[in-house]
Amino acid sequence: xxxxxxxxxxxxxxxxxxxxxxxxxxxxxxxxxxxxxxxxxxxxxxxxxxxxxxxxxxxxxxxxxxxxxxxxxxxxxxxxxxxxxxxxxxxxxxxxxxxxxxxxxxxxxxxxxxxxxxxxxxxxxxxxxxxxxxxxxxxxxxxxxxxxxxxxxxxxxxxxxxxxxxxxxxxxxxxxxxxxxxxxxxxxxxxxxxxxxxxxxxxxxxxxxxxxxxxxxxxxxxxxxxxxxxxxxxxxxxxxxxxxxxxxxxxxxxxxxxxxxxxxxxxxxxxxxxxxxxxxxxxxxxxxxxxxxxxxxxxxxxxxxxxxxxxxxxxxxxxx
Amino acid sequence: xxxxxxxxxxxxxxxxxxxxxxxxxxxxxxxxxxxxxxxxxxxxxxxxxxxxxxxxxxxxxxxxxxxxxxxxxxxxxxxxxxxxxxxxxxxxxxxxxxxxxxxxxxxxxxxxxxxxxxxxxxxxxxxxxxxxxxxxxxxxxxxxxxxxxxxxxxxxxxxxxxxxxxxxxxxxxxxxxxxxxxxxxxxxxxxxxxxxxxxxxxxxxxxxxxxxxxxxxxxxxxxxxxxxxxxxxxxxxxxxxxxx
Ligand SMILES: Cc1cc2nc3c(=O)[nH]c(=O)nc-3n(C[C@H](O)[C@H](O)[C@H](O)COP(=O)(O)OP(=O)(O)OC[C@H]3O[C@@H](n4cnc5c(N)ncnc54)[C@H](O)[C@@H]3O)c2cc1C
Ligand SMILES: Nc1ncnc2c1ncn2[C@@H]1O[C@H](COP(=O)(O)O)[C@@H](O)[C@H]1O
Numbered sequence: 001x002x003x004x005x006x007x008x009x010x011x012x013x014x015x016x017x018x019x020x021x022x023x024x025x026x027x028x029x030x031x032x033x034x035x036x037x038x039x040x041x042x043x044x045x046x047x048x049x050x051x052x053x054x055x056x057x058x059x060x061x062x063x064x065x066x067x068x069x070x071x072x073x074x075x076x077x078x079x080x081x082x083x084x085x086x087x088x089x090x091x092x093x094x095x096x097x098x099x100x101x102x103x104x105x106x107x108x109x110x111x112x113x114x115x116x117x118x119x120x121x122x123x124x125x126x127x128x129x130x131x132x133x134x135x136x137x138x139x140x141x142x143x144x145x146x147x148x149x150x151x152x153x154x155x156x157x158x159x160x161x162x163x164x165x166x167x168x169x170x171x172x173x174x175x176x177x178x179x180x181x182x183x184x185x186x187x188x189x190x191x192x193x194x195x196x197x198x199x200x201x202x203x204x205x206x207x208x209x210x211x212x213x214x215x216x217x218x219x220x221x222x223x224x225x226x227x228x229x230x231x232x233x234x235x236x237x238x239x240x241x242x243x244x245x246x247x248x249x250x251x252x253x254x255x256x257x258x259x260x261x262x263x264x265x266x267x268x269x270x271x272x273x274x275x276x277x278x279x280x281x282x283x284x285x286x287x288x289x290x291x292x293x294x295x296x297x298x299x300x301x302x303x304x305x306x307x308x309x310x311x312x313x314x315x316x317x318x319x320x
Numbered sequence: 321x322x323x324x325x326x327x328x329x330x331x332x333x334x335x336x337x338x339x340x341x342x343x344x345x346x347x348x349x350x351x352x353x354x355x356x357x358x359x360x361x362x363x364x365x366x367x368x369x370x371x372x373x374x375x376x377x378x379x380x381x382x383x384x385x386x387x388x389x390x391x392x393x394x395x396x397x398x399x400x401x402x403x404x405x406x407x408x409x410x411x412x413x414x415x416x417x418x419x420x421x422x423x424x425x426x427x428x429x430x431x432x433x434x435x436x437x438x439x440x441x442x443x444x445x446x447x448x449x450x451x452x453x454x455x456x457x458x459x460x461x462x463x464x465x466x467x468x469x470x471x472x473x474x475x476x477x478x479x480x481x482x483x484x485x486x487x488x489x490x491x492x493x494x495x496x497x498x499x500x501x502x503x504x505x506x507x508x509x510x511x512x513x514x515x516x517x518x519x520x521x522x523x524x525x526x527x528x529x530x531x532x533x534x535x536x537x538x539x540x541x542x543x544x545x546x547x548x549x550x551x552x553x554x555x556x557x558x559x560x561x562x563x564x
Contacts, residue, residue, distance in 0.1 A: 070482075071477070073456070073458065074456055096443075097478060098459070098460065098476065098478060101442075101443045101444055101447065101459075102446075102447045102458070102459060103447075105443075105444035105445070105446070105447025105448045105450075105451070106447045106448070106450060106457065107451075108412075108413060108444070108447075108448060108451075109413075109416065109447070109449075109450075109451035110451060112527075113413075114413065114527040114528050115442075115448070115527070115528075116442075116528060117441070117442045117443060118441055118442070130531065132534075134441070135440055135533075136331070136337045136441075137441055139337040139536075140337045140533055140534065140535055140536070141533070141535075141536065142530050142532070142534070143530070143531045143533075143534070144528050144529065144530050145528060145529040145531055146527070146528055147526070147528060148527045148528075154444075184456060184487065185458065185484060185485075185486040186484065187483070187484055188483045189483035190477075190481075190482045190483075191481050191482070192477070192480030192481075193479050193480055198478045198479045199478070199479065200478055201478070203563075204564075228564070246476065246496070246497070247476055247478070247479060247480060252333050252438060253357050253496070260563040261561075261564070271333065271334050272333045278536070281563060282561045284553065284557070285542070296539070296542070298542040300542065300543050300544075300545060300553055300556060300557070300561075301542045301543070301544045302544070302546075302547055302550050302553065303544070304547030304550060308547070309547065309550045312551055313554060316553075317564075
């Protein structure tokens, strides 16, 4: 009856969003009076994986088949559903991501499980199992009862505040038998920016829009982001114009972020942009137009020129 | 090639969201419904592929009668025929069962969807349908070329992208820049009126139940900082907002 948490490994460690999901899953396990088990697929040391215990897990199942290196959706789905069976898990928790959602969906179909994504709070077990999820791209919420015998919950970033302990989890190898058909999809190349903070994982985000005038001016955005240890993001026209890569574009038709801090420089705050950032904890807006709609959604605002303000903020951060 | 595109009918991206009936129903009053923006990318690429390789292009919507306006627009853009499963799509699993039931009979080579619907934003219907049909599902796909029975694709991943090859049949969740959105022309609009739209009844039942809807708590006032004191922001973020 344990709770099973699907996690992702990046660079030999569990991703931050996965650790949030581990904590969420451990809290769910407590509510259900059971324990939390983590499934980790890929290459990482036992010592590293044992740290899932800091976030409340008691056990980690580690699947480290070399064929699983590429985040293969079908193979991962088989591994997860086999782990669910082995553990007799009823509730499966994971963090929203391009891999996580894809795997969760296939596993839901395998197990005939209720599936809800964008979950923003711990479930309510008082009468059935009910979760709160964001809908209409953050413009509303819904309280949803999960009626299946098994439930899959995909958790949105920052859904709960994590409390770490010094407990360690037991790590066990997990070696399920995989089918040839699991590897029908071939990943022939991966292009990934290295050494930067990944946007969906980031706690702090510095974002800029058409107000920056051109891609050659992005260094003032990157300088502030680097000083803060933040990820960079942009508005849609900026990625449409190829000033910035597509995976940095946030909004209704881009990445949805929910960091602790979102700084928007030279972005007007169109409703489609707000849709992707409205669940950020704190929003700062810098715009030379005092009438820019973004100020209505902001916690802190500065009416000013980004070319003047951003370098000064960078300096102030460096002086901390 | 036999292509299916699954489309949602969703509130316009600028729509004000509200609820009625004691917050148990979406308030449609005054709301314009559009094709899901990601579904539009899927449809646009499907029209291009049909032009290249021939074959048929069907659109499918799980929705009530008022989504026929969106379906007709898809027909005007270039789909040959349409199917509507007559019900309110409230649950991803249930929606996927409807799509998979039809797809299992019709045996499409390619099933294109949006990366996510903009009402529920679940991003799971393609994966559910792929598994129900026992074929691969991939999302979000930003580039798709078909070469015989092989699909060559680019998928966006966190912080980058990956190149993928797989054989048809496939289920794909699409996003820009897979194709430019297409706008119906006059001839398309005229012919759309007479293209076949088949209505079928749903099977199975919901796996979730939406008890009530809520709006976010209103945002407090924005604290304005004078440009000459911009540096104060960093102090506020640290001591007041506690995010640094
Ligand atoms: C279906 C649909 C989906 C969409 N999806 C998205 C989406 O996902 N994400 C998204 O971002 N947009 C989206 N949009 C586009 C959206 O409507 C806006 O057009 C877009 O967000 C505007 O980008 P921007 O704020 O960078 O540019 P602009 O609207 O041009 O605003 C630039 C801002 O910079 C300010 N500025 C200019 N110079 C300076 C300076 N020197 N110093 C300070 N401020 C300055 C200006 O006052 C202005 O407010 C979508 C639109 C549609 C129709
Ligand atoms: N009611 C529906 N009718 C047809 N297709 C749908 C429906 N709901 C979702 N889809 C398809 O599945 C994709 C992903 O939706 P979702 O999982 O809800 O985010 C959408 O972009 C559509 O292509």
